Amino acid sequence: MGRWEPNALERLQDAAMQLFQERGYDRTTVEEIAARAGLTERTFFRYFADKREVLFSRSKELEALIVNAIADAPKEMAPIDVVAAALEALSPGFEERRAHAAKRQPLILAHAELRERELIKLASLASAMAESLRGRGVEKTVANLVAEAGIAIFKSAFERWVEDTKKHELAHHVRVALAELRLITAGASVAPSSPLPTRKVPRRSRSTSR
Amino acid sequence: MGRWEPNALERLQDAAMQLFQERGYDRTTVEEIAARAGLTERTFFRYFADKREVLFSRSKELEALIVNAIADAPKEMAPIDVVAAALEALSPGFEERRAHAAKRQPLILAHAELRERELIKLASLASAMAESLRGRGVEKTVANLVAEAGIAIFKSAFERWVEDTKKHELAHHVRVALAELRLITAGASVAPSSPLPTRKVPRRSRSTSR
């Protein structure tokens, strides 16, 4: 494998985070990041397709985790519950990185460029989820909508998790968001019987996989 | 107002679309676009913050339409129905531009840069919708979720509208998407009574505004 100093990729990521914190994202050049990592600009672009990617390289792992969780869920489980369970399964991994997320998220929110990148990562995640659902026999348009609903739940849950001073874990917020989504869509049309229930945060419906 | 040849902005948009069709997005430079419009590169960047924006300048109008439709909806209407009605209200405007959308959408889907921009426009739309819902007294987290659900519905509906060989109007697809979303979330947990209905695409629940 690699000779030279090891972990070039991580060194670049660390250097980037440091510099973004020190001077802000747009007053940091790729050349500076590379220099701090003891590398050259050209090498940076061998590891990351562009400057933004240095903050998003973990997204493929996330995608894999979710896709697997969806594929492995019990056959009878309803698609929306499968997705919610898959999101809950991310909880431990997120818990480890709460501190990192707390630094990273404000940075992303402050820069449209980075917001865009985050959004396309989520869109890619949605596609992967939809694909995985179709593997379970869910029809295409439904799979797409469930995946989008899953993203909506995740966004809502993640946002609250980051801000949560009580430090509830992500899984908790996922359950809350799903319950809220159910309340929201529980109007008429499908089951014209029961008018919105009053209970605020019902117990979740299913267990987490993995 | 402006002297010189009028409609610089539209000339730039038209030139851009032409060139993107002829050579593709990334083999078209801003300089070329400006030249075809009879202007200079510098002027292009006075009208559009970056190269991508030339394809997205109408998004603010869209946002305004939706925000107003939400604000003007009847008091008693459930938030999700308010949003769906607002989306249905866009139908006529979209119908006029079906041909344009048919050229533009494949272009966007083929280029990650443009996908990103589209996604952030939708995110901005979601924020605006949530804000407008809060103006109706909807609680913050609920407003955010309803807005995200609205975006999910819109994406689903728009995608099908673009591909629809039968040329149903957008409003129709919005109703279908909302109905599907209701089926999806209609599991247990909120109303543990009725097991998933079998009907595939139920009639819509509410009327459209405008």
Place this chain on the structure above:
DNA sequence: GAAGTCATGTCAGCTTCTGACATCGGAGGT
């Protein structure tokens, strides 16, 4: 017709990103 205003042009420069080619340092074979 002088002054002012606003859209546009000109120019210089930075940053991001890429292709082509050179180099360096270890792995493995002999």
Place this chain on the structure above:
DNA sequence: ACCTCCGATGTCAGAAGCTGACATGACTTC
């Protein structure tokens, strides 16, 4: 030990996107 190969990194040149500062030209207004 030596040679050869290969993969990670460096070097260089350059295109394209984007910006600030300032100049210019056209049309309005008084």
